[in-house]
Structures are given as structure tokens and as C-alpha cells.
Amino acid sequence: xxxxxxxxxxxxxxxxxxxxxxxxxxxxxxxxxxxxxxxxxxxxxxxxxxxxxxxxxxxxxxxxxxxxxxxxxxxxxxxxxxxxxxxxxxxxxxxxxxxxxxxxxxxxxxxxxxxxxxxxxxxxxxxxxxxxxxxxxxxxxxxxxxxxxxxxxxxxxxxxxxxxxxxxxxxxxxxxxxxxxxxxxxxxxxxxxxxxxxxxxxxxxxxxxxxxxxxxxxxxxxxxxxxxxxxxxxxxxxxxxxxxxxxxxxxxxxxxxxxxxxxxxxxxxxxxxxxxxxxxxxxxxxxxxxxxxxxxxxxxxxxxxxxxxxxxxxxxxxxxxxxxxxxxxxxxxxxxxxxxxxxxxxxxxxxxxxxxxxxxxxxxxxxxx
Amino acid sequence: xxxxxxxxxxxxxxxxxxxxxxxxxxxxxxxxxxxxxxxxxxxxxxxxxxxxxxxxxxxxxxxxxxxxxxxxxxxxxxxx
Ligand SMILES: [Zn+2]
Numbered sequence: 001x002x003x004x005x006x007x008x009x010x011x012x013x014x015x016x017x018x019x020x021x022x023x024x025x026x027x028x029x030x031x032x033x034x035x036x037x038x039x040x041x042x043x044x045x046x047x048x049x050x051x052x053x054x055x056x057x058x059x060x061x062x063x064x065x066x067x068x069x070x071x072x073x074x075x076x077x078x079x080x081x082x083x084x085x086x087x088x089x090x091x092x093x094x095x096x097x098x099x100x101x102x103x104x105x106x107x108x109x110x111x112x113x114x115x116x117x118x119x120x121x122x123x124x125x126x127x128x129x130x131x132x133x134x135x136x137x138x139x140x141x142x143x144x145x146x147x148x149x150x151x152x153x154x155x156x157x158x159x160x161x162x163x164x165x166x167x168x169x170x171x172x173x174x175x176x177x178x179x180x181x182x183x184x185x186x187x188x189x190x191x192x193x194x195x196x197x198x199x200x201x202x203x204x205x206x207x208x209x210x211x212x213x214x215x216x217x218x219x220x221x222x223x224x225x226x227x228x229x230x231x232x233x234x235x236x237x238x239x240x241x242x243x244x245x246x247x248x249x250x251x252x253x254x255x256x257x258x259x260x261x262x263x264x265x266x267x268x269x270x271x272x273x274x275x276x277x278x279x280x281x282x283x284x285x286x287x288x289x290x291x292x293x294x295x296x297x298x299x300x301x302x303x304x305x306x307x308x309x310x311x312x313x314x315x316x317x318x319x320x321x322x323x324x325x326x327x328x329x330x331x332x333x334x335x336x337x338x339x340x341x342x343x344x345x346x347x348x349x350x351x352x353x354x355x356x357x358x359x360x361x362x363x364x365x366x367x368x369x
Numbered sequence: 370x371x372x373x374x375x376x377x378x379x380x381x382x383x384x385x386x387x388x389x390x391x392x393x394x395x396x397x398x399x400x401x402x403x404x405x406x407x408x409x410x411x412x413x414x415x416x417x418x419x420x421x422x423x424x425x426x427x428x429x430x431x432x433x434x435x436x437x438x439x440x441x442x443x444x445x446x447x448x449x
Binding site (some may be wrong): 097120123130131134136138151164170171173 | 398
């Protein structure tokens, strides 16, 4: 990364995290306190990235706003598409620890640049979030993927990062699929025989769980009666919607095939790895304390009221090595409420409806180029 | 083997590095052999060798050989 002497003038890199920030209760901070914390941190992160990332600086200069005084909804969101077109980094080449890329099957992949501290912070926060759902103990773990997915060389994919991050919560790890992504019947049956009565953790990407695992179990006439399992799955509903499978059908089929399983979807993206939005027992995705969700009108990008549908923006205090603290996604969603979900967790809770139609994306991303 | 030697051997076996490279200052993610995949192999190895059950906090905190000793001491493994 070249250095731009002018940009650093007047913006000394003073960014640092408040002590104990990562000890906050994951879903325990009410709106006013949380927004004050986010306003301050997101402003400082905007200043940090303005000083260290030329492309971000140009974006800000083209879309004038005063990041030192704007509240967090006023901070400039960077469109996810820009992470495909540009290499957005706020660190020197020598500080790069890892590049992450999206696992997208179509088109260009997003490239996310991490230094050591960012990678570490991401795993720490992922563990904090998951601990509040799983507890601190580790469980026998079935990973619905192929062992080779995490062994591929080069930039780490979102899928590999998910498998590795979640594997911290497992023991006796068992990959349910072989390297051709087919059900490994013997391994899976041996796993269920040995651990079926324990609180098993199952993890995988939604469509892979559905297509390669559950459908294969069904077509081979296999069922199991797990007594106390939890399934965490994510990665999007696009392919599920194509097959017209709803969340309710997915959950019902899982239980018919595997027994007593509590099923939790999550929403997350490679541009903000480490932050995941877990689905509670009432079917709502929950925002952890270190991040925020805004919904913007696709037509003019204004922030809409709770209950209205629009483009999802995700804010996170984690990214320091790339300007990904405020990201405008191409997903449509609705904020259902804040601090008052029946499950008792504080923070905004929302639903994701899927990708915005292509034509609409073009219109709004032009604003940011 | 004393506990120090057992620890060195466990790291050496799990990460595939010579035992003499296992020093207190050796840190997670600073050598290619100790990445997040190897980390889980290491955890399983330490659990076997020292007959302990480590939790997720331990996994996140185990960022060096020195840290590994501190964590194992919580489980009554002592290093002379
Ligand atoms: Zn809830």
C-alpha cells in the first residue's frame, strides 16, 4: 500500500479500542447506551480508514460528510460490490496476515485483507457470540462439509473460515461428506452411534446441509434419534428459495430425520467475518453488541423505519485492516424491533428476505463509485 | 518424561515441528505449522496427554506455549 503523505496529516492514527469493549454482554446493552458507543467507535474508524486507505478516502471525498461529527447512521457505507472491484486495505502489504474471499459461485469474489490483530479479534468475537448460545463447553461436532474444504491453499474462503471458527466449539470432529461432497454414511453412522445421546453440535452451510446431507439421508432411508442436538447453519437462502424450501420446512425436515435438534440460522458475510447474526427461538436474527443493522430505501438510500423493507447495511466495530466498518449489502431485510424480542435479548432483531433484484443494485451502487 | 517434556512432545506431535522448537515464546499463527486447523489438533493432543477437558475460552487464550502452561496449571498440571 503506498503512503499518501497529505492524507496522514491531521489524522494521526489514534484509533484504539476501549478497554473491556470485548467483555460487554453480547445481547445486554440497551439502545441508547449502545448507539452512543457505536457513534464514537464508528466515527473513529472512519477517521482511521480515511487516513490509511486511499480508495476509502476518495469515496468519502466524493460523498462529502463530516465523519468526525456524523452519528453512526450518517457514516458512509461502502457497497459490498466495491470489495469485488477494488483491493481495499488500510494496512501495508507487509502487515497482511491473510486474505479472505467470498465463496460465491458466480462472478468475482470479494477480497478482504486482514492483519494478525484483525484475524484474532474476529475469532474472539465469534467465540463470544457463540458462547452465549452454546456455553463454554465443547460438544461432539458433525461438520456438514468435506475435509478438503478447509485444506485448500490460497486465500481463505468464507466457508472454510466458518468451519474453522465453529470447530473451536467441537471435539471429536467428524466431516459428514467426502471430498466429492457425498454423504459418508459409515462415518456419520459411527458418529451418531458414539455421540447421539450427547449434546451434539452440527454445523454447515444451509444449502449443503439440505441438499448433500438431509436429502441424502432421506433418499438412503436413514434416520437417527438425537436426544439434544443443535444445528447452526448459514450462508444464505438463495438456492433454498429456488427450491421453494421455507425456514419452517427446513426445520421440520431436520427434526423428522435427525430427532431432537434445535435449529438456528445465522446471517453473516465475508466482509465482516467474526460477526454473525444468530436466529433465536422466535425466528429472529439478533444483532450482537459490537454491530448494528440499518435498513435503507433502495431508491434513495435513506434510512427507513423499523418494519419497512430495504437494503441491509451492517456496521461493525471490528474492521481495522480494511474499510469494512459500514457496509451496504445487496440483501433485502426488515428490522422487526429493538430491545424487545420475546427471547429477552437486547439489540435490533430482523429478518432477511434474500438478494435484491440485479437492476436495483446497479442503481444504488452507482452512488458510491 | 516430566510435564515439560510431555508438553514439548505434544506440541511437536500436533504441529509436526521438532521438540526443540517448542519454546515458551512460540506463538499461534506465527509459524505456518501452527494455524487454526493445527490448533484443534493441538487441543485434542493436550487433552489426551494431560487428561483434561479444555473449554472454548482456553482455546482462544492458548496463544503461545507459555499460555498453554498457564492454562494447563488451571487444571492442576504443574510445571517445575
Ligand atoms: Zn429473539
